[in-house]
Amino acid sequence: MNVSSAVVRVHGLVKQHGRGQGRVRAVDDVDLEVPEGQMLAVMGPSGCGKSTLLHLLGGLERPSDGEVWLAGQRIDTLSERALARLRRRSVGFVFQAFHLVEELSAAENVELPALLAGRSRRQARRRASLLLERVGLTDRARHLPSQLSGGQRQRVAVARALVNDPLVVLADEPTGNLDSAATLDVLRIFEELRSVGQTFVIVTHDERVAATADRLISMRDGMFVDDTRLAGTGTGRLGDLIGLED
Amino acid sequence: MGSIVLIVRLVLADVRRHKVQAAMLLLAVTVATATMALGLSLRGVSEALYEQTRAATAGPDVVALSGDAGPAATSALASLADDPEVVAHHGPYRIVYADLTTRDSTSSPVVVHGFAETPGAVNRPLVTSGHWVRPGGTVLERGFATALGVGVGDHVTIAGRSYPVVGIAVTAATSIYPWAAQIGPGGGPSDSSGLAWMTRSDARTLASSHDLPVTLALDLKLRDPAATEAFLDADRASTVTNLRSWQFTAEQDMVILKNSQPILVVGSWLLSFLAVTGVAALAAGRAVEQTRRAGLLKAVGATPGLIATALLTEYLALALAGDALGLGIARLTVPAIASPTASRIGDAAGPGGATVATATVLAVAVAVLSTLRPTLRAMRTATVTALTATARRPRHRPWLTALSALLPTPLLLGLRLTARRPGRAVLQACSTATTVIAIVALLTFYAQPTRGYGPDGSSALPNLRDVHDRRLLLAVTVLLIALAVVNTITLTWTTAIEARANMAIARTLGATPGQISAGLSSAQLLPSLPGAVIGVPLGVGLLSLFAAGNPAEPPSSWLLGGVLATLLATAALTALPARLAARRSVAQALSGETA
Numbered sequence: 065m066n067v068s069s070a071v072v073r074v075h076g077l078v079k080q081h082g083r084g085q086g087r088v089r090a091v092d093d094v095d096l097e098v099p100e101g102q103m104l105a106v107m108g109p110s111g112c113g114k115s116t117l118l119h120l121l122g123g124l125e126r127p128s129d130g131e132v133w134l135a136g137q138r139i140d141t142l143s144e145r146a147l148a149r150l151r152r153r154s155v156g157f158v159f160q161a162f163h164l165v166e167e168l169s170a171a172e173n174v175e176l177p178a179l180l181a182g183r184s185r186r187q188a189r190r191r192a193s194l195l196l197e198r199v200g201l202t203d204r205a206r207h208l209p210s211q212l213s214g215g216q217r218q219r220v221a222v223a224r225a226l227v228n229d230p231l232v233v234l235a236d237e238p239t240g241n242l243d244s245a246a247t248l249d250v251l252r253i254f255e256e257l258r259s260v261g262q263t264f265v266i267v268t269h270d271e272r273v274a275a276t277a278d279r280l281i282s283m284r285d286g287m288f289v290d291d292t293r294l295a296g297t298g299t300g301r302l303g304d305l306i307g308l309e310d
Numbered sequence: 311m312g313s314i315v316l317i318v319r320l321v322l323a324d325v326r327r328h329k330v331q332a333a334m335l336l337l338a339v340t341v342a343t344a345t346m347a348l349g350l351s352l353r354g355v356s357e358a359l360y361e362q363t364r365a366a367t368a369g370p371d372v373v374a375l376s377g378d379a380g381p382a383a384t385s386a387l388a389s390l391a392d393d394p395e396v397v398a399h400h401g402p403y404r405i406v407y408a409d410l411t412t413r414d415s416t417s418s419p420v421v422v423h424g425f426a427e428t429p430g431a432v433n434r435p436l437v438t439s440g441h442w443v444r445p446g447g448t449v450l451e452r453g454f455a456t457a458l459g460v461g462v463g464d465h466v467t468i469a470g471r472s473y474p475v476v477g478i479a480v481t482a483a484t485s486i487y488p489w490a491a492q493i494g495p496g497g498g499p500s501d502s503s504g505l506a507w508m509t510r511s512d513a514r515t516l517a518s519s520h521d522l523p524v525t526l527a528l529d530l531k532l533r534d535p536a537a538t539e540a541f542l543d544a545d546r547a548s549t550v551t552n553l554r555s556w557q558f559t560a561e562q563d564m565v566i567l568k569n570s571q572p573i574l575v576v577g578s579w580l581l582s583f584l585a586v587t588g589v590a591a592l593a594a595g596r597a598v599e600q601t602r603r604a605g606l607l608k609a610v611g612a613t614p615g616l617i618a619t620a621l622l623t624e625y626l627a628l629a630l631a632g633d634a635l636g637l638g639i640a641r642l643t644v645p646a647i648a649s650p651t652a653s654r655i656g657d658a659a660g661p662g663g664a665t666v667a668t669a670t671v672l673a674v675a676v677a678v679l680s681t682l683r684p685t686l687r688a689m690r691t692a693t694v695t696a697l698t699a700t701a702r703r704p705r706h707r708p709w710l711t712a713l714s715a716l717l718p719t720p721l722l723l724g725l726r727l728t729a730r731r732p733g734r735a736v737l738q739a740c741s742t743a744t745t746v747i748a749i750v751a752l753l754t755f756y757a758q759p760t761r762g763y764g765p766d767g768s769s770a771l772p773n774l775r776d777v778h779d780r781r782l783l784l785a786v787t788v789l790l791i792a793l794a795v796v797n798t799i800t801l802t803w804t805t806a807i808e809a810r811a812n813m814a815i816a817r818t819l820g821a822t823p824g825q826i827s828a829g830l831s832s833a834q835l836l837p838s839l840p841g842a843v844i845g846v847p848l849g850v851g852l853l854s855l856f857a858a859g860n861p862a863e864p865p866s867s868w869l870l871g872g873v874l875a876t877l878l879a880t881a882a883l884t885a886l887p888a889r890l891a892a893r894r895s896v897a898q899a900l901s902g903e904t905a
Contacts, residue, residue: 124693152611167323179312
């Protein structure tokens with residue numbers, strides 16, 4: 065693989081929790097490269113370290129050892145402030161629990177990272193409208209998160225993750241709280257984004273979700289135990305393939 | 311630009327979502343800043359009212375008072391009028407000492423000034439209703455008339471003779487009611503007296519017909535009104551009892567406000583303290599939610615500085631709005647508080663620059679002190695930890711667990727809840743202590759003997775200063791109690807919300823809703839008890855710092871009653887939120903915690 069085309073690259077990555085005898089290696093000496101446009105799924109049992117890996121890739125946590133590079137820039141040595149700036153421009157997060165600001169409307173939630181990135185209010189609004197249309201929520205733009213279903217909330221979260229055209233979208237169990245229909249909606253959006261070259265790292269428990277990826281890494285006890293290239297899946301086959309067609 | 315829009319949006323959305331908290335902060339800061347601004351504005355307003363009265367009445371620069379009405383005194387006063395520094399004068403005129411009785415038999419000492427029917431260039435009392443003196447009629451000073459409840463057209467009896475009240479007027483030549491006499495007969499000390507004017511001949515007749523004490527006065531206008539000290543130092547008044555500058559009279563106006571200033575300023579400190587404890591309790595109750603929100607903002611790229619700005623901006627904006635409201639209220643109420651006698655006229659200016667700055671510093675301090683800790687916590691907590699924030703795990707205290715096991719269930723629950731959140735317990739204790747301090751001050755004030763303004767100190771006319779001080783202290787105490795009530799309810803509710811999972815577990819183990827409710831009440835009462843006990847000596851101590859002389863102590867039974875009433879009120883106030891919290895479904899509480 066051409067190193068220069070890797071959006072995400074980690075080397076010798078270690079993350080330890082606790083001290084003394086209670087010390088646990090959540091991520092244990094991991095190497096990884098994710099090229100541009102790839103959809104990578106990471107699977108493994110609960111507590112295997114896959115969410116910690118995602119947090120390390122996005123600069124939400126600092127590694128105990130090793131290096132994390134994002135688009136050729138080493139990020140594990142950056143200050144908290146610099147990491148925040150990097151996240152707002154280069155990383156889009158999608159969480160299992162959505163993590164929307166409850167007192168802001170769907171559109172305002174989507175605008176949030178754009179405003180943080182210094183865009184004008186008008187630019188942020190235009191971009192949010194575009195993305196909400198893309199995820200099929202134009203008519204819900206003014207609704208508060210509490211007025212949306214779980215699937216709709218996650219679609220808002222996806223739109224928010226994309227508002228600054230990030231280099232990579234990091235999704236932590238994005239369908240973990242969704243029913244089948246809502247899961248299919250979210251995966252269709254992911255598939256559309258992949259088709260235009262968006263890079264993804266998705267942590268999931270769900271094999272059906274993992275099956276939509278280009279590449280699947282299995283984790284156990286903080287280590288990669290398998291790294292498999294999957295056959296590409298077209299949007300039209302998505303539902304059939306993962307058994308979610310409504 | 312985007313960050314500013316975002317901060318404004320987050321602040322507005324959060325205020326909309328937490329209206330009660332916003333209203334509480336607004337109210338607390340408004341009350342505290344209004345009280346402080348009032349306290350700090352009194353002197354300025356009093357001086358401004360004196361200045362305006364002096365300008366409107368051609369007030370003298372110096373008043374010469376002689377305790378003797380004989381030829382020597384007259385001659386000495388006349389020589390003062392010829393002094394090269396004096397550019398105009400009025401008098402000498404008689405001051406007759408008598409008693410005045412109204413139609414409803416209210417009596418008061420009065421000094422009667424004998425004036426010309428046409429006022430001169432110096433000391434022209436301003437008639438505010440009716441007209442100036444004419445033979446057979448009297449004009450009453452406005453502060454005196456207000457205290458007597460007398461108006462134009464009424465009749466008053468002075469030294470046994472009835473006079474119609476033909477006018478009401480104000481003057482800057484004398485101190486405000488009830489210190490119009492300035493000196494007593496023979497130059498001795500004076501009683502609390504009102505002021506009346508008559509024609510010169512009526513005053514002479516009044517004095518001679520009843521052989522009443524008489525002194526003389528002369529009003530002087532100087533070439534340089536600011537140079538009164540130099541004039542007084544020149545020892546021109548060897549045979550004159552007293553020379554009083556206009557600055558001295560202006561300063562005398564503050565005597566009636568001597569206690570008002572400490573009542574308001576110290577009251578504002580206590581109100582600010584309660585505001586901080588109340589808002590801090592609310593902020594602590596929302597700490598988990600705020601930390602989660604901070605984590606979410608960090609995850610999407612907000613810097614720690616922006617998060618701190620967003621959190622503090624909300625509280626600062628509300629505090630500054632409260633500050634503006636408080637200053638507005640102070641502006642509206644200060645004339646009534648700074649001039650309780652009606653002896654002065656004019657429009658009181660608003661709080662001065664220094665007062666505005668001090669009140670604003672107070673408001674900002676309340677906002678920052680009450681939110682600093684949760685803001686720092688939100689800033690410092692790692693993003694991933696913040697996203698999954700839960701209430702902080704209380705420290706394990708084995709000795710307390712063992713001790714509480716010996717107690718009845720409500721006390722067991724109460725003690726353990728108190729121990730879970732020691733910071734919250736300290737806030738409750740401080741809130742109770744502050745309330746008791748105010749109650750002790752109020753009781754001590756009411757325990758002081760009061761001397762009325764009637765003849766020989768009778769209470770026919772109430773002591774205006776005492777009445778004014780008691781009203782102010784009562785108002786401040788009521789405000790303090792109101793804030794303490796809000797604090798107690800807030801603390802109980804936040805304790806109940808944070809402890810809902812534990813209380814639900816206790817319910818699954820067999821505790822009844824009544825025991826849970828009593829436990830939550832006990833958790834507030836336990837810290838209230840030491841707070842109330844400490845409040846008594848703190849109240850006495852605080853009062854001794856500001857009270858003149860040795861104030862009489864209130865009976866112990868009053869203090870004990872105050873403490874018990876505070877504790878009973880706390881128990882009653884905690885009952886409602888505790889009962890509401892105890893009624894929550896166990897299953898709902900348990901699933902809510904695990905969600």
